[in-house]
Amino acid sequence: DANGYIDDHRGYNFTWSPNGSAPGNTTNPKNNHGTAVGGICGAVANNGVGIAGVAGRCKIFPLRTMPDNSNGIVYGYESILYCALNGVDVVNCSWGSRSPSCIDEDVVAYAVARGTAVVAAAGNHNSASPFYPGSYRGVLGVGVVNPNDDVIQMTGRGPTVDVMAPGHDSWTTDNGGGYFGFCCTSGSSPIAAGIVALVRSAHPTLGPLEACAIVRESVDESPWKTIPSSIDPLLLPRGRVNALRAVTALPATVI
Numbered sequence: 001d002a003n004g005y006i007d008d009h010r011g012y013n014f015t016w017s018p019n020g021s022a023p024g025n026t027t028n029p030k031n032n033h034g035t036a037v038g039g040i041c042g043a044v045a046n047n048g049v050g051i052a053g054v055a056g057r058c059k060i061f062p063l064r065t066m067p068d069n070s071n072g073i074v075y076g077y078e079s080i081l082y083c084a085l086n087g088v089d090v091v092n093c094s095w096g097s098r099s100p101s102c103i104d105e106d107v108v109a110y111a112v113a114r115g116t117a118v119v120a121a122a123g124n125h126n127s128a129s130p131f132y133p134g135s136y137r138g139v140l141g142v143g144v145v146n147p148n149d150d151v152i153q154m155t156g157r158g159p160t161v162d163v164m165a166p167g168h169d170s171w172t173t174d175n176g177g178g179y180f181g182f183c184c185t186s187g188s189s190p191i192a193a194g195i196v197a198l199v200r201s202a203h204p205t206l207g208p209l210e211a212c213a214i215v216r217e218s219v220d221e222s223p224w225k226t227i228p229s230s231i232d233p234l235l236l237p238r239g240r241v242n243a244l245r246a247v248t249a250l251p252a253t254v255i
Helices: 033-042 076-085 104-111 182-202 208-217 243-248
Strands: 089-092 117-121 137-146 163-165 170-173 179-182
Touching: 033 104, 033 163, 033 179, 033 182, 076 089, 076 104, 089 182, 104 117, 117 179, 117 182, 137 182, 137 208, 163 182, 170 182, 182 208, 182 243
Parallel strands: 089 117, 117 137, 137 163
Antiparallel strands: 170 179
């Protein structure tokens, strides 16, 4: 209490004022994107129901950033700032745009300086153009393959994309308690964010950049089964994330 955010016990709804909803209610009845991302990160494992999230025993703190009358992320950088101020270890950003901002870049730098790891989608724009916040310094940018390690045509790529993850054709949680097939870099980013969370759980003294470095350096190198002919392989990152390698790596030998 008294942190400036009303009733943020299990999450916070940045859209409560324009929506006329409760500040503590993060449910978006008109869009299932956040529910899908949350399931990939943290759906309960070993309960005989549905799916298992990558970091299933880590705590999820949802932040609603999309108002009812919008199809876009309106309060994204406010949510990153919230994570920085409230000690969140990892923030996943399955969103972004190709428009950079020095103010937004400062928000990301502030979050990293305060100990929050920032993981973000590389974008679904089928090019090597930078995509933000995934391309800001200090952010782990994540492109997308499918479970067979086929590179997906739409993936963002280029020097600011750090790793790939199998987010395409991922099965995850849906609004209303069901499950459905998810896709794209929005599905790959929470896989990488979940692994960063596991690394920080295994090594609590690591800083955000160190944890992201371990995930980046613990990949399976160039496991690609197929690459679309229009994609230059040199624009792809070194490899695809490997959770087991990341959590068993010795930090002193990797960083």
